[in-house]
Amino acid sequence: MSNIGNAGKLRLTREQIAERAALELPDGATVNLGWGIPNLIAAYVPKDFTIYFHSENGILGMGPRAKAGEEDCDLVDAMKVPVTLLPGAAFFTQDVAHMMTRGGHLDVCILGGLQVSEKGDLANWRVPGTPGAGGIGGAMDIATGARHLIVTMEHTAKDGAPKILRTCTYPLTALACVHTIVTDLAVIDVAQHGLVLREVAPGFTPEEVQAVTEPKLHYSGNVPEMPIASARR
Amino acid sequence: MPAKNKLFDSIDAAVADVPDGATIMFGGFGGAGFPNNLIQGLARKGVKNLGVISNNCGTGDGELGILFKNRQINRVVAAFPGPGAKYFQEQYSAGRIALELVPQGILCERLRAEGAGIPAFFSPVGVGTDVAKGKEEREIRGRRCILENSLGADYALIKAYKADRLGNLIYRKAARNFNPLMAMAGKTTIVEVDEVVETGALDPEMIVTPSIFVHRIVVAKGLRYV
Numbered sequence: 001m002s003n004i005g006n007a008g009k010l011r012l013t014r015e016q017i018a019e020r021a022a023l024e025l026p027d028g029a030t031v032n033l034g035w036g037i038p039n040l041i042a043a044y045v046p047k048d049f050t051i052y053f054h055s056e057n058g059i060l061g062m063g064p065r066a067k068a069g070e071e072d073c074d075l076v077d078a079m080k081v082p083v084t085l086l087p088g089a090a091f092f093t094q095d096v097a098h099m100m101t102r103g104g105h106l107d108v109c110i111l112g113g114l115q116v117s118e119k120g121d122l123a124n125w126r127v128p129g130t131p132g133a134g135g136i137g138g139a140m141d142i143a144t145g146a147r148h149l150i151v152t153m154e155h156t157a158k159d160g161a162p163k164i165l166r167t168c169t170y171p172l173t174a175l176a177c178v179h180t181i182v183t184d185l186a187v188i189d190v191a192q193h194g195l196v197l198r199e200v201a202p203g204f205t206p207e208e209v210q211a212v213t214e215p216k217l218h219y220s221g222n223v224p225e226m227p228i229a230s231a232r233r
Numbered sequence: 234m235p236a237k238n239k240l241f242d243s244i245d246a247a248v249a250d251v252p253d254g255a256t257i258m259f260g261g262f263g264g265a266g267f268p269n270n271l272i273q274g275l276a277r278k279g280v281k282n283l284g285v286i287s288n289n290c291g292t293g294d295g296e297l298g299i300l301f302k303n304r305q306i307n308r309v310v311a312a313f314p315g316p317g318a319k320y321f322q323e324q325y326s327a328g329r330i331a332l333e334l335v336p337q338g339i340l341c342e343r344l345r346a347e348g349a350g351i352p353a354f355f356s357p358v359g360v361g362t363d364v365a366k367g368k369e370e371r372e373i374r375g376r377r378c379i380l381e382n383s384l385g386a387d388y389a390l391i392k393a394y395k396a397d398r399l400g401n402l403i404y405r406k407a408a409r410n411f412n413p414l415m416a417m418a419g420k421t422t423i424v425e426v427d428e429v430v431e432t433g434a435l436d437p438e439m440i441v442t443p444s445i446f447v448h449r450i451v452v453a454k455g456l457r458y459v
Contacts, residue, residue, distance in 0.1 A: 055407070056337065056338075057262040057263050057265070057407050057410050058262075058407050058409055058410050059407055072406065073264065073265060074265050074266070074405045074406040074407060074408040075265075075406045075407055076263050076264055076265050076407055077263070077407075078262070078263055079263065080263040080264045080292075091404075091406055091407060091409055092409070093341075093409055093410065093411075093412075093413045093414060093441070094337070094338075094409075094410045094411045094414060095338070095341035095342065095344075095345050095414055097338075097341075098338025098342075099338075102338050102356075121361075131322075131326060132314075132316070132322050132325070132326065133314050133321075133322065133325050133332055133334070134334065135311075135312070135313035135314055135315065135316075136312055136313065136334050136336050136337065136364070137312055137313035137337050138312070138336070138337040138338060139336075140336035140337075140338075140339075140358050140359055140362065140364065141337060141338030141339065141358050144358045144359075144360075145358075171362065172361055172362040173362065174358075174359075174360075174361075174362070175360065175361045
């Protein structure tokens with residue numbers, strides 16, 4: 001766990017964010033996981049669940065990483081990692097892979113985020129001022145078409161600045177596309193009337209989460225703590 | 234009409250007529266399905282001022298990396314050049330490359346439209362983002378959309394698993410990715426394969442790319458990167 005600074009409390013780790021996000025996946029769901037924290041989520045799916053992971057390079061029904069010595073260089077995920085297949089898996093061309101994303105055929109998509117606005121706008125592909133070309137990859141197709149889009153990210157930037165904002169300042173991925181945000185401090189739903197604080201990280205209060213969130217968070221009464229099996233106080 | 238001989242003896246012969254300034258699309262994604270041997274052929278040939286359409290822009294010297302290292306490319310259309318694309322990033326930062334970043338699924342659809350004879354289409358992807366700059370926007374059935382043009386090239390260089398002598402292709406696992414789309418979008422499609430079999434030896438039910446889209450075939454084994 002990392003230190004929050006002013007309060008001296010421990011925020012969730014990236015693995016714990018992934019652990020909480022995994023609870024959003026229903027058994028039998030078809031799911032695309034993006035780069036970063038989303039890529040850690042598969043490890044936290046309940047053992048008795050079957051999730052059909054989609055990889056935008058043309059796989060539905062991707063299984064765990066290939067064991068050492070059993071890698072196949074033609075069987076890799078979108079991050080170049082050698083993977084395996086579940087029974088019932090399918091291969092297809094790139095256009096079909098993105099018909100599934102953009103066409104709204106996947107049950108849940110989970111992307112990493114740099115910024116999310118109170119309207120659910122997402123910025124996740126380029127930090128202005130950083131060297132290099134950046135890269136959109138499949139994120140715009142996924143965000144535009146997702147029936148249910150979850151963003152996992154740290155609640156604040158390295159300098160402490162909020163990443164949940166009234167308006168994104170980084171280059172956008174898609175407008176009004178995010179449904180739920182899972183961070184190291186909270187679970188927040190994007191609703192018509194604004195952001196709804198659904199859960200707080202163990203040991204944190206809604207007021208503490210609000211203090212590092214730019215737009216107003218809606219909540220009433222006791223906000224439950226995020227159920228993290230590995231959480232320490 | 235007798236079938237034309239599409240089978241080439243060597244990689245170098247298959248790319249011999251690629252001129253300076255040509256636009257070339259390359260199949261491949263995440264290390265799988267790149268026509269690495271044809272790319273090496275272009276490196277040996279030393280052809281210059283190429284325009285490239287590819288999902289990624291190489292990993293070190295691998296995949297397209299060698300062509301950027303040799304400064305053979307001056308314009309790129311890509312979805313995700315990649316943090317490992319060392320030579321691309323160097324050339325881009327030095328201002329030597331004109332880059333158009335395209336959402337990956339829209340890259341697919343632009344290729345597919347080219348192959349299908351559709352000059353342009355409306356899509357909601359990229360509305361309100363940098364991708365929409367300079368593009369016509371229209372509201373279609375209540376949804377904001379932008380106009381995307383089809384995307385072709387002089388050559389499509391692709392990788393398949395097996396070809397028959399006619400040019401029917403099958404692929405292997407996730408190495409399929411962009412290859413069948415690019416086969417349909419290039420004016421001249423050159424495929425490198427692990428193996429060529431006799432015409433009729435591939436099950437027609439299993440063929441992914443019909444031979445009509447394939448103009449040159451060359452057997453090339455060995456060069457792969459993960």
